[in-house]
Amino acid sequence: MHPLFLLFPLLFLISCSQCTSQTTRAGAEKKSQQSEFIASASDSVFYDEVKKEILTNISGSGSLKFNDLIIITAKSFLGTPYVSSSLEINERETLIVDLRRVDCSTFVEYVLAFAYSLKKGETEFGDLASELQCLRYRDGQINGYASRLHYFSEWLKDNEANGYLKLVSDSLGNESMDMKLNFMSTHPELYAPLNKNPELVEEIKSIEENISLNKMNYISKGNIDNVQAYIENGDIIAFVTKVKGLDVSHTGFACFVNERLHILHASTRTNQVEISPVPLSNYIKNMSSVSGILVARPVYR
Numbered sequence: 001m002h003p004l005f006l007l008f009p010l011l012f013l014i015s016c017s018q019c020t021s022q023t024t025r026a027g028a029e030k031k032s033q034q035s036e037f038i039a040s041a042s043d044s045v046f047y048d049e050v051k052k053e054i055l056t057n058i059s060g061s062g063s064l065k066f067n068d069l070i071i072i073t074a075k076s077f078l079g080t081p082y083v084s085s086s087l088e089i090n091e092r093e094t095l096i097v098d099l100r101r102v103d104c105s106t107f108v109e110y111v112l113a114f115a116y117s118l119k120k121g122e123t124e125f126g127d128l129a130s131e132l133q134c135l136r137y138r139d140g141q142i143n144g145y146a147s148r149l150h151y152f153s154e155w156l157k158d159n160e161a162n163g164y165l166k167l168v169s170d171s172l173g174n175e176s177m178d179m180k181l182n183f184m185s186t187h188p189e190l191y192a193p194l195n196k197n198p199e200l201v202e203e204i205k206s207i208e209e210n211i212s213l214n215k216m217n218y219i220s221k222g223n224i225d226n227v228q229a230y231i232e233n234g235d236i237i238a239f240v241t242k243v244k245g246l247d248v249s250h251t252g253f254a255c256f257v258n259e260r261l262h263i264l265h266a267s268t269r270t271n272q273v274e275i276s277p278v279p280l281s282n283y284i285k286n287m288s289s290v291s292g293i294l295v296a297r298p299v300y301r
Helices: 041-058 066-075 104-119 125-136 152-161 192-196 199-211 221-230
Strands: 011-018 033-040 165-167 217-220 236-241 248-257 260-267 272-275 290-298
Touching (some): 033 041, 033 125, 041 066, 041 104, 041 125, 066 248, 066 260, 066 290, 104 125, 104 248, 152 165, 152 199, 152 236, 152 248, 152 290, 192 199, 217 221, 221 260, 221 290, 248 290
Antiparallel strands (some): 011 033, 165 290, 217 290, 236 248, 236 290, 260 272
16 A cells, blocks of 8 residues: 555656745635645646646636536546555655646645635646645645645644635534544554654654544444535545544545535546545445545635
8 A cells, every 4th residue: 555656757846835825715824935846747738738627617607616616626637547655756755746646635635736726826837736735734834754744634634724624524423533543653664754764653653642632523424325415516525444543544525426425536446536436325335444434625715
C-alpha cells in the first residue's frame, strides 16, 4: 500500500504563492510566502485540458453552486489511474502535483484545489498548487514530512478550522469515533520516510496524541440511507475504519445517481477514478473493516 512511487520524468520546481489571506473563507488568515512545488510538463498539459473541460461545462450556467462545480471537476478525472504513494518521491518534503495519477486522498485534494482556484477566477497552474498546499499541510505550512496532514480526520479538522469545509457528520452522526490514533508510529515500516528516519516517529507520535483529543461523530453503515437526504453532491465522504489505531481508510465525493447516494472516488476496485456501481450503503455493506462514514461539506464564502 505504501511502496515508493517511481520518480516520473520531466520534473521541475516552480514557485507559488502560499496560502494568502482570503476574505472569502471563514476568517482563515495565513502568511503569504513563496513555496516551490514539483510537477511535470504533462501535468501542466493535463491541467489545461481539465480546466478547459470544466470551464466549457460551466459556461452559461449562471450562478453555479459550489457543490455542482466540485462534481463537474471530479467527473473530469473519471478514468484517471489509481496509484498509491505518489507523494513519496522526494527526500525533502515538497509539494507534489501529479494530476495524472491519484490515490483516494490526492484525488479529493486535486479536485478541491481546482474548484477553489477556478471559483476565485484564478486559472494558472500555480494557483492550483497554492490551493493544494493550503489543503494538504497543517495550516498550509510545509515544514517537513510531519507537517503533511497524514490522518484524514486531522485533514478534515484542519481544513474546517481554515474555512474550507464544514463537518456535517458531527450533527448527522449517530456514533462517536474512536480517536485513539497510533497507526503510523506503530507501523513505521509502512511509510518510507519513517522507515528511513526513525527520529520522525516520535514527532508523528506527538501529532497522533494531539489528534486523539478531537471528538468526531460518524454515520453508521446502517444509517446512511436514513440521512442521505441531508447529504449533497460534492460532499466529501470518508470511510471510518475498524483498523486499530487508524481513523479513515478511504475517501471520495458524494455523487447522486437516480436519487441514490453513490461515491465518486479513486477506486482500488478498478484502479481508476469511477462512480461506484451501486449506492454507497450497498457498496460498503459487506466491508467488514468499515464501520460508517464521515461527511464534510466544502464551502466557499
